[in-house]
Amino acid sequence: MRLLTPQEAATLPREALETHIVSLLRRCPGLLALRGAHAHLLRLRLPRLTAAFALSKLLASCASISDAAAASSSYARNLFDQIPDPTAFCYNSLIRALPAAGPVLAAYRRMLRAGSPRPNSFTLAFALKACAAALAPAEGRQLHAQAFRQGLESGAYVQTGLLNLYAKCEEVALARTVFDGMAGDRNLVAWSAMIGGYSRVGLVNEALGLFREMQAAGVEPDEITMVSVISACAKAGALDLGRWVHAYIDRKGITVDLELSTALIDMYAKCGMIERARRVFDGMVERDIKAWSAMIVGLAIHGLVEDALGFFSRMLELKVRPNNVTFVGVLSACAHSGLVDDGRRYWSTMQNLGIKPSMENYGCMVDLLCRSGLLDDAYSFVIGMPISPNSIIWRTLLVASKSSNRMDIVESASKRLLELEPLNPENYVLLSNLYASNSQWDRVSYMRKKMKDNNVTVVAGRSSIEINGYLHKFVVSDDSHPEIKEIRPVLREIADRVRRAGHKPWTAAVLHDVGEEEKEVALCEHSERLAIAYGLLKTRAPHVIRVVKNLRFCPDCHEVAKIISKSYNREIIVRDRVRFHKFMGGSCSCKDFW
DNA sequence: CTAGGGTTAG
Known part of the structure; x- marks a missing residue:
């Protein structure tokens, strides 16, 4: 688009200027572009009202840009502070651009303190979404109380915002309370959010039951609903159900888009039908990193190491940028077939790509070294980790040390494990079995005593x-x-x-x-x-x-x-x-x- | 300017 000169801007009516601003900002994919547009608008020396409009729109654009949240949110705060009389729209935009629940709540309180403008249902919906994304149910509850105080609790968007907040934070009972309170005006979004909530915590029968209720209520599911239903099946390993749901999707002509395809790949892989997973993958028109990762992880789960690594190189050739999850697939594939050297090479590939290893990635490397019998390497790797190893890593090390009869490593790893998680029954089951199989009965009874002292009861097998x-x-x-x-x-x-x-x-x-x-x-x-x-x-x-x-x-x-x-x-x-x-x-x- | 979706190690 052609940029205006200050002279042209001076002659244009306000509506035309606003149109110019809106279409200019539409073309700003990132923070840099947005700043460029900002500079251009400053050069135009807009009249006061139009300038305020521009700032508001700039602020609104911050929420949708893809740059690092931290950079764009501090930019958004700056913009906000330049607006003389921020409207509710400005507050809403600011809230949308903030990355974490804490700042969102702070902005919300600031709005309340200012007295005017009052928060509206948009404000709450945005703030609730932020809390849901940050998995911050405590902040969400405060907003829930606020919604009542502001008389906004009955708005459909506020209600689904609340429902989704609780569903995302795995507070299914609370989510259900909100859902039940919506009785009359449950729309597709509410149904989907509730089904997704059940699915997330693995309550498959509940998710499926609600899915049937939804149909009985005459609400037609869309592809978003089906993603939750399919991932419920994946979680439960419910293959027959998953296949039935897939057939239903086809029968209903529901679009199998990128996300639904990925969910299907995951479901078939986790239910043991890797060929079907692959067929879904092959049929996709576009594949992003999550689709590739789901496929690679699926192949790795099935021990199809060559395929997993083959898919990985194909992905790289297509210039799809891998992420931590992709490397979980790649590294665990290597671990499953003892490819230590390859695993190490992929590890440095990951670093070279500027991907900071996640806890899971470290875990994969520990597993890789352990399975190859390189216990000392594994141990020094764990000791040298820049982040504090979690309990899974210690347990991986423990199990391997036991098989290699490295009681020296068992000794120090178990100490660290119990320091880290003295209340996790899983650890006591693991350790006492480990000592029992090595006939160290004094250790076994020590473990029992420790459990009793800590009031730990064993988790039931389910x-x-x-x-x-x-x-x-x-x-x-x-x-x-x-x-x-x-x-x-x-x-x-x-x-x-x-x-x-x-x-x-x-x-x-x-x-x-x-x-x-x-x-x-x-x-x-x-x-x-x-x-x-x-x-x-x-x-x-x-x-x-x-x-x-x-x-x-x-x-x-x-x-x-x-x-x-x-x-x-x-x-x-x-x-x-x-x-x-x-x-x-x-x-x-x-x-x-x- | 609002709300619902997919991939993570033992």
Whole structure:
């Protein structure tokens, strides 16, 4: 577009000048461009009112520019301070441009203190969105109270803003309260936000149930709704459901856009159908870094290392810039097949690309070194990390030190782990099992004592299985399932077969502090066995029994699943959260851990 | 000027 000269600007009417300002700012993708436009507008020596208009519009543009939030937000603050009588629109724009919940709340309070203008529903909607993005429910609650005080709580946008805030912060019950309060005017956005909230925390049946309710209420889903539904299936490993939902998407002619495709790739990969994931990926018209990353991570999960690395180079050739998540895929692929040198090379590639390693990236490197038996390298790598290692990293190191019988590393790593997380039951399960398998009984009882002293109780093992589109959940020794009477005999038979197969009814040392005779009961009522029993009861071969388990350091569930598989001639896959041991060529089975 | 979506290590 042609820029105006000051002489031209002086002769133009106000409307024309404002049009010029608006279309000029529309062309500003980043902070630099915006500053350029700002300088141009200053040169025009606009009349007072038009200048204020320009500043407001400049401020509004700050929210949508892509530059580092910090730089653009301080620029936005500067602009705001230059506006003599900021309107509500100005405050709203400022709030939109601020990066964190704290500053947003401060700006909101400043507006209240000024007395005028009053916040409107836009103000609250923006502020709530900022709190949701920053995962700051405390600040959000304050805004919730404010919404009441300002009489703005009934606005549709404020309500969905609140709903979404709670949903994003995983406060599902609060989100539901808001949702229930909306009864009459729930629109597609509200339904989607609520479904997304359930999906985020893994309440798949609730997400799916609400999805059905939504349809019954005559609200037609769009691609955004379906992303949440599909990712709920991915989280739960609900393959049949996921396929049904995919078919539904096709049947309804819902656009499978970039985000939905990515969700589908993730779902198929996490549910074990990597070929379908790949087909979705191949069918995409555009692929951004998240799509590539989902695909690469999916391939890595399945141990398809060459493919994962091949996709990575193809991605680089297409000039798509990798991010931390991409390198999680690449590095974990290397770790899964012992490619230490390649892993190290990718590590420096990452640094050369200016990507600051995330905790997960460090974790991948530790895992890579550990799996290759380079315990000393792994240990010095952990010690040399510029950020303080988290508990996952210490546990990775511990498990590997145990397999290599490096009790010296176990010693110091366990110390650090318990300092870091003295209240996490997972750590005690891990450590006491570790010492038990090394016959260090004094250590085992020390762990128990420490647990007791710290008032730590063990997390129950939880598993789920999908039957006919419904997810059945089981907890250790849980008899609340409506069909428990039919499940029990199957369980007993499983226990018999396990014993006949010569499997020692050994179980986690602290998980069940029980006598010998009770041990077998505890063993046969492990959650995954309950789930497998239910699967045997409800399905016939060749239906694959897929069970999802919550605990990673579960001592023998995969081994037992294998025995049951063989004995019943059924395919049984036990998956812990995302990893399929079936595809790992044994490299990741519990046997190696313990 | 408002609200809902996808990828992360053990």
